[in-house]
Structures are given as structure tokens and as C-alpha cells.
């Protein structure tokens with residue numbers, strides 16, 4: 001007897017058929033359905049030409065061969081290198097309303113794959129899987145997917161992201177492949193293209209409506225995402241962490257846990273799938289005391305002074321920061337022994353005696369007295385060949401026998417696979433946190449891995465982070481890798497913010513921030529007001545525009561306030577106050593993204609009854625007058641009071657405004673929800689590089 005099992009979220013259903021012979025088979029992976037009294041697959045699937053005599057329908061854990069010709073859930077070898085086919089012979093399936101666990105055992109190889117799919121708060125499905133060797137011989141796992149799901153035949157487009165240092169998260173929009181599409185990373189970190197994740201969109205799917213799938217793998221190392229066409233007429237989508245050849249060897253009785261994967265399915269377009277991803281990621285966060293407190297405004301010293309540290313200068317910077325209303329002062333690279341430039345010092349985690357003759361304690365005291373928290377930059381996974389640590393332990397760098405050790409930014413990667421190395425790093429970081437009142441670490445990682453340390457390198461880093469978090473639960477951590485080179489859900493259980501890019505140019509940030517939000521929520525998105533001209537691009541933008549774009553994430557400042565003129569300094573203080581007023585609406589809430597007419601992009605964040613709307617124009621308009629901005633989310637509420645909070649632009653070159661906007665700046669103006677959704681919010685004229693910020697409150 002076959003049995004139909006369904007897992008349902010508000011919007012989506014995963015429906016399976018448990019056939020005692022064939023195992024667990026897919027029936028549906030899509031929008032919510034009531035399966036009812038379904039006829040079994042054996043009755044649906046008649047003979048097809050050139051097909052196997054015994055029908056092979058899409059299994060949840062497909063084997064490599066034996067009549068299944070699509071991708072396998074895992075590829076393995078025996079101890080002597082002979083390929084093994086994982087083809088389960090026994091299945092245990094247990095399920096309730098919120099989750100399903102399937103354990104598939106192969107009596108021939110002794111391999112066992114266990115998968116739990118759980119419905120998350122917010123509607124996404126979390127896939128957690130592991131492999132065990134129940135046989136009597138060692139086994140090597142060459143590849144193992146954390147998630148493999150079917151995509152419907154009417155799926156149309158893949159949205160994925162690519163990127164490099166200073167140009168993170170460029171969106172790529174491609175048709176579903178006729179053969180196979182792959183996104184592989186081999187740099188040892190998830191990379192500047194963002195998390196290992198993708199969106200798959202149905203016919204006509206946009207930001208607000210239409211079928212959308214979003215998958216992200218919670219992994220911070222190498223990965224493979226694949227979409228493969230099957231001649232049955234659908235695609236399979238798989239996501240897996242990639243290990244080094246021969247790395248995952250399971251002795252009899254051993255178990256290997258795979259990274260988790262998050263699947264979102266929505267009829268509410270990209271926004272619906274994004275909101276599910278945000279909710280799932282929020283559930284993985286471990287805030288001190290279990291709760292997110294208001295995200296403090298940072299001042300980060302990096303672009304203010306780079307490596308040019310001395311205690312008096314940094315103290316001046318801290319005082320200038322406090323005057324602006326900054327709440328956390330982050331001392332970036334350059335504070336430790338021998339670190340006068342990027343050619344030396346990584347590994348020697350003690351204050352540089354020339355820059356800080358009395359250590360960091362006096363600075364920490366000043367910062368605390370100024371009412372700010374003290375944060376410190378570290379790059380524990382790296383070692384400079386010119387460091388005491390390297391001179392003492394040259395064998396601690398990742399290296400291959402007989403091969404050169406290629407440096408990048410003059411540094412080598414520490415072998416995080418080694419427990420003794422992790423112990424040493426823990427002891428250094430633990431000592432720093434015990435000696436000085438530091439409540440925040442910016443944890444950087446500034447090069448690709450060559451040679452590779454495989455998946456164990458990533459696990460070693462996660463392990464050290466977990467140990468540090470356990471020992472110092474009140475300390476928050478920011479994940480960074482040459483800007484946004486390692487911002488992914490694999491890091492989320494250990495960090496509380498990601499630095500999204502070393503490119504702080506606000507125009508460049510608009511696209512990157514959208515890519516970031518595709519998988520991670522805005523309270524994790526480190527976004528700073530940088531200097532003008534921007535150091536990464538040389539472009540100049542008004543302070544208001546830079547600040548408005550940065551206000552959509554976790555705000556920080558990355559410039560020397562003393563280098564600003566009085567007008568800009570006062571303006572920056574006003575934006576910091578603005579962010580503090582509204583951060584409760586910007587963080588932990590629902591995000592909607594959209595495109596208006598004529599190149600306008602918009603973003604709304606907030607609760608169901610109150611939202612901030614940012615209408616962002618990066619390029620000059622083509623049209624004389626802006627078209628009203630349609631806001632589909634507004635339809636759910638009968639009536640809204642709309643106020644214009646600010647138009648962030650170059651002050652001396654603002655455009656004249658229609659009288660309505662003067663009124664809206666003084667008093668809220670009422671619009672029905674249907675008007676805003678279908679006819680649109682009237683928009684002020686905006687020049688290039690400006691942001692109009694509105695508040696929408698549900699009118700009672």
C-alpha cells in the first residue's frame with residue numbers, strides 16, 4: 001500500500017508518496033495544495049518509449065544509476081576506490097504536521113542517508129541531512145546534496161548572483177537550461193557573488209506576484225548549485241557543499257552531517273520567497289540574551305585612517321564619533337603588533353607597542369566613558385609570513401608538500417583543520433576579550449584559499465566561532481571577507497552582522513543591497529556612510545544620498561567626522577538620529593522590493609501597519625514628471641496616512657516640488673490601499689542620486 005504524505009506551509013506544499021518498494025517519491029513541490037485522495041503513481045505513469053520496464057519515478061533520494069538517469073543524491077566509493085551506487089533498500093519515514101524524516105538504508109553498500117524537512121516559521125522548508133556508514137568497510141563520499149527538489153515544467157528563469165571584491169552581488173537573469181546550469185565556487189569561501197543560493201521564477205513572475213522558488217545552502221565554503229533538465233519534462237534543482245577529493249571518509253559507524261538548506265516557495269513573487277528566506281535566517285540567529293537589541297550605529301576606523309594608527313589619533317576619532325551620536329566604535333585593521341601595512345603582523349594578536357604603548361585598555365576606557373561600545377577587528381584565519389606566529393609555526397599555514405605557498409594580500413591561510421591551531425587562536429581571542437571590555441569583533445578573512453583546505457577548513461572556522469560564542473555569549477561578531485566575500489546562512493549562527501562590501505559608493509550599493517536582501521535580512525546588512533569621493537570608485541555623492549542608502553541596513557559611518565565641514569557633520573548627525581528613530585521599523589520586519597517607472601527602485605520595510613518607503617533614483621530620469629509609484633503591498637490595508645519624511649539629495653541642486661509634497665512633509669495625506677496598490681503614490685521630481693523617504697501608517 002502506498003501512502004501520500006504532505007508537508008504544508010501557508011503558501012506551499014511538499015507532497016510525497018511512500019511506496020514500500022520504491023521508497024519516498026516526489027508528487028509535488030510547489031504552491032499549497034490539498035492532495036485529497038490521490039491515485040498512486042503506479043496508476044498514473046503508463047509505459048513510455050525506451051523506458052525501464054519497472055517504472056522509476058523521481059525519488060526524494062535518487063540513486064546513481066539503476067534506472068534513474070538524473071543527478072544522484074550522493075556519490076561514493078569504497079575504500080579501494082571502486083564507485084558505489086547508493087540505492088536504498090529500506091526506508092523509514094516518520095512525519096507530523098511540521099516535519100518529515102526519512103532514513104534510507106542501502107544494505108549493499110551499508111550507506112544510510114537521513115533527511116529531515118521541517119516547516120519554518122514564515123513558511124520556508126529547512127532541509128537537514130546526514131550520511132552514516134552502517135557497513136563494515138570504510139567509504140569515501142565524493143559528493144552529497146543537502147537538497148534536491150523537482151522544479152515544474154513551467155519554471156522559466158534562474159536568478160543568481162556573481163561578484164568580485166568591490167563589486168559584490170551582480171544579479172544574473174538566465175533562462176532555465178535545456179541541459180544543465182551550474183554555479184560552482186572553488187575559493188574556499190562562499191564568495192563575493194553572495195550566498196550559495198538562487199531563485200527560480202515561473203512564467204511572468206516579478207517582485208510581487210507569480211511563482212517563485214528560492215534556495216540557499218547554509219554553507220560558507222565551496223558549493224555547487226545545479227539545475228538539470230530531465231527528459232521526463234521537469235528540472236531537478238540541487239544544492240551541495242563541495243569537499244576536497246577524498247576528504248570525506250567514513251569509517252564503519254561514522255556519520256557526516258551535511259549543511260542545511262532552506263527552500264522557499266511563494267506565489268507572491270520574489271518578495272514572497274525573500275520574506276520566507278528572511279524568516280528562516282532570523283530563526284538561525286543567536287543574539288546575546290536571545291533577542292536582537294536595536295542595532296547600534298557604528299563608526300569603523302578603516303577608511304578614516306587605514307593603517308595609520310596612534311592612540312591619540314584614534315582617541316580623537318572616537319570623540320568625534322561620540323559627538324555624532326555613534327554607539328559602537330570599531331577599531332579596524334592596524335592595531336596589532338607590526339601591522340603598519342598589509343605586509344606583516346597577522347597572527348600576532350597583541351596591541352602594537354608603538355601605536356598603543358599602554359595597550360588597548362586606555363582606549364577602551366575612553367570609548368566606554370564616551371558612552372560607546374568597543375569593537376575590534378581581527379582576522380584569525382590568516383597568517384603573515386612576516387609575523388612571530390609564522391616564524392614559530394611555519395607549518396600552520398595551509399600548504400601542499402613540495403609546492404609553493406601562493407600569498408594573496410601578502411598573507412597565507414591558517415590551517416583551521418588542526419585542533420591545536422584552533423586552540424591557539426581561541427586562547428588569543430579569549431585573552432583579548434577578557435583583558436579589555438570589548439563587546440564586538442569584526443571577523444575578517446581577506447583572501448581566497450590556495451591551496452584549498454576543503455570543507456574541513458570551513459568547519460574548523462565554524463567550530464572556532466562556536467567556541468568563542470559559547471565562551472563570550474555577550475560578544476557580537478561581524479562576518480567579513482574582503483567586504484562581502486563570506487556572507488551566508490552558514491555563518492549566521494555565529495555572527496550578528498555582515499560587512500557587505502568594501503565599495504561604499506552609494507550608487508554601487510543599491511544593487512548590491514538588493515542582492516544581499518535576496519537571502520539575508522536588512523538588520524544583518526552592514527551599510528556605512530563613506531567619504532566623498534568614495535574611496536573604491538572615486539565618485540562623489542551628497543551626504544544625504546549616502547546616508548539614506550545606508551539607512552536601509554545596519555547603519556555605520558566610515559569616515560573621519562573631523563574631515564567633514566560643519567554643514568555635512570550636522571547633516572550626518574541628523575541622519576544618525578533619523579536611523580535611531582526608525583530602526584525599530586527597519587529591522588526584524590518584512591521587506592518589499594520593487595521597481596517603479598523610469599529607473600526608480602523602491603524598498604519598503606516595516607510592520608503590517610507602519611512602513612518606511614525608500615524611493616531610490618540612481619540615474620537621471622528620462623521623463624519630465626515621475627509616474628506614481630505602485631505599491632502592491634498597500635492593498636491589504638484599507639487606508640494609509642502617508643508622510644514625506646525626507647528627500648535625500650544634493651541640497652543646493654534640489655528640484656522644485658509640487659505643493660502636495662510640501663503638505664506631505666508637514667501632515668500625513670490619506671490614500672486608500674487600493675489606490676496606492678493600483679494607481680500609485682504620487683512621487684516628487686527627483687534628480688539622479690536621491691532618495692525620497694515616506695512613512696506609511698495604516699489609518700484607523
Ligand code: GLA
Pocket residue numbers: 302332333377444446480481482483484499501502
Ligand atoms: C577588508 C575589510 C575592510 C577592512 C580591511 C582591513 O578589506 O573588508 O573593511 O577591514 O579588510 O584590512
